[in-house]
Amino acid sequence: MSNSDLAAIPLFIFMASMLEKAGLIEEMFDVVYKWMGGLNGGLAAATIIASTILAAMVGVIGAAVVTMGIIALPAMLKRNYDHKIALGSIMAGGTLGILIPPSILAILYAVIAQQSVGQLYLGSLVPGLMLSGMYIAYVLFRTMLNPKLGPALPVQERVSFAQKLKLFRNLIAPIFLVFLVLGLLFGGIATPVEAAGIGSFGAIIVAIIHKRFSLQALRDASVTTARASAMVLWIIFGASIFVGFFILEGGQDFITETILGTGLSPYGILLLMMVILVFLGMFLDWVGILLLTVPIFIPIIQSLNFDGLFGLPGVDSSVVVLWFGVIYLVNMQMSFLTPPFGYALFYLRGVCPPEISMATIFRSAMIFLAIQVLAVFLCIVFPAIITWLPQAVYG
Numbered sequence: 001m002s003n004s005d006l007a008a009i010p011l012f013i014f015m016a017s018m019l020e021k022a023g024l025i026e027e028m029f030d031v032v033y034k035w036m037g038g039l040n041g042g043l044a045a046a047t048i049i050a051s052t053i054l055a056a057m058v059g060v061i062g063a064a065v066v067t068m069g070i071i072a073l074p075a076m077l078k079r080n081y082d083h084k085i086a087l088g089s090i091m092a093g094g095t096l097g098i099l100i101p102p103s104i105l106a107i108l109y110a111v112i113a114q115q116s117v118g119q120l121y122l123g124s125l126v127p128g129l130m131l132s133g134m135y136i137a138y139v140l141f142r143t144m145l146n147p148k149l150g151p152a153l154p155v156q157e158r159v160s161f162a163q164k165l166k167l168f169r170n171l172i173a174p175i176f177l178v179f180l181v182l183g184l185l186f187g188g189i190a191t192p193v194e195a196a197g198i199g200s201f202g203a204i205i206v207a208i209i210h211k212r213f214s215l216q217a218l219r220d221a222s223v224t225t226a227r228a229s230a231m232v233l234w235i236i237f238g239a240s241i242f243v244g245f246f247i248l249e250g251g252q253d254f255i256t257e258t259i260l261g262t263g264l265s266p267y268g269i270l271l272l273m274m275v276i277l278v279f280l281g282m283f284l285d286w287v288g289i290l291l292l293t294v295p296i297f298i299p300i301i302q303s304l305n306f307d308g309l310f311g312l313p314g315v316d317s318s319v320v321v322l323w324f325g326v327i328y329l330v331n332m333q334m335s336f337l338t339p340p341f342g343y344a345l346f347y348l349r350g351v352c353p354p355e356i357s358m359a360t361i362f363r364s365a366m367i368f369l370a371i372q373v374l375a376v377f378l379c380i381v382f383p384a385i386i387t388w389l390p391q392a393v394y395g
Contacts, residue, residue, distance in 0.1 A: 003111050004193060006236070010229035011196030012102050015181075015203045017221035017228075019057055020067055022207035022214075024174055028053060029071045031167045038158050041143030041150035043081065044089040045136045047072040051093025052132040053171075055100040056178045065094030065344050069351035082149040083356060085139060087364035091344045092135050092371070095333045098286070100128035101182055102199070104232070105286055105332060107192060109325050112294045117192045118185050122390040123326045130385065131330070131375045138371060173209050177202040186393060235287040243291050252296050259300055266304035267380070270324075273297055274331055274376065281335020285343070289335065294328070306383075315383045319391065326386040327379050334372045337365040 019025055029050045036046035047068055054064050068090045076086040098105050101121035110117040143150035159167070181199040184190035190198065207213040246252065259269055273293075280289045301324045308314035315323050336344040339362045349361055379385050 005107055005111050005117060005191075006233070008102075008107050008117075008192040008196040009104055009232060010225055011193065011200045012104060012107075013228045014221060014225040015196065015199040016057055017224040018200070018203035018207060018217070019174065021217040021221045021224075022203075022210065022212035024206065024210060024212060025050075025054060025057075025067050026071050027170050027210070028174060029068070031171050033072075033075065034159050034167055035164055037153035039140065039143075040147045040152050041085070041139045042152055043072070043076050043079065044085050044139045044143070044150055047076070047089045048093040048132060048135045048139065051090070052096055052100065052129070053175070053178070054093075055097040055128070056102070056182070057174065064097050065091060065347040066351055068094055069348050073348075073352065076150075077353070079151055079153070080148075081151070083360055084364040084367070085142065085149055087348060087352075087356070087361055088368045089135065089139055091337055091348055091361075091365055092368035093132070094347070095336045095344055096128055096132055098333045098336070099124050099131065099326075099329050101125060101185070102192075102196070103329065105290065106325075106329060108236070108287065108290055109294060109328065112290065113298050113321055113325060115321055115325060116394075118188060119322055119390040119394055120325055121182070122186055122393055123322050123386045124329055126385055126389055127326055127330060127375065127379055130378075131333075131372065134371050134375065135368065138367070170210070173206045177206055232287055235285065236291065240291060243295055247295065252299075255296050256300055260303070266306050267309060269300065269304065270306075270327075270380065273300075274327075277328065277331045278334055278338060281332065281342070282338050283341055284335075286332050286335060289332070297324070297328075309381050312381060313384070315387070319387045322390060323379075323383050323386050327376060330372065330376050330379060334369060334376075337369050337372070339365070 029046070032046040032050045032053075033043060036042035036049065039045065050072070051064060051068055054067070072090055073086060077083075097103060101124065103121070103124065106120050106124060107117055109115070110120050139150065177199065180202065181195050184195045184198065185192060204213065204218070207217065259272065262269070262272070264272060277289065277293060280293070284292075298321060301320055302317075304320075305317070306315040306320065306323075336342050339345065342365065345358075345361050345365060349358060352361070
């Protein structure tokens, strides 16, 4: 609990809360929505794009799913979007905050696995954007085949290119803040805590620039930060005690010997770990899963050689923990969409109209879960998707 990197968590949560309470996230969706609305499925694609930008501002899943549910869902339902595409795009887009920097979960993984937060952020950037692109491609392809699933905006509601450029000005300050924070982190100029502190102060400045700052917004953001931080840090505290006791009593050695004793290949063991994580994701929260599994899985992963599948290049032992970390983050996205207790499902239920049933929300998540499984597969088969950028920057 004395690890200084943990201080970045409340600071990044405050940055997200300040941008949300000041109404900047709603403004951002309005811009993207007007740019994309002329396409079939454009509102769903705009929701995913806005969620991707939001993920780079927030790093907190609940805030992203609820905010987009409040802003984007009524706009899509009003235009008779298919419920599965409308709900699925909000949930899948909202979970990108697990993967795209500044992810809170990535900070916790880096602390537990004793990895560089900057390298982990760089490693998760390409998979995060790839997954966002896969969601958008699916939505646009489905609505191209059947335009009734996601009708384009009527001509009278569309805006000219000149108006689109004028609207884009509203995104400059928030996007500059995101690039500033991530640039400081990736460039090794600032530590995660310093970058988060600059981001928190920058969020206040951006709110002032957009004339959205008020003492009430500051107070609400601070209260939200205190609540979220207390929850996360207490879970870390309790789970750390449990895991420490479990390891001292020989639990780690028992599980390590059991998994290695299965006789599976390294990739078979990795698949077993992925299945365990998906199963735990059905019932536990993401912080608890991290603290229960990562201290046990990391030594096993380090002892294995991943020489590549289908004759493709494998994973160098120097980056195997980083590679596993990003695969783990993609897997944790799945836990938010996995019935019966996926968090994103219930976050969205809280802001849905009463006529949308829980069964509809569950079914909406299925195809996006399949896309996430495909992304995990691609990251395992082509490890360079994860390792190329950190190695290019850090060597």
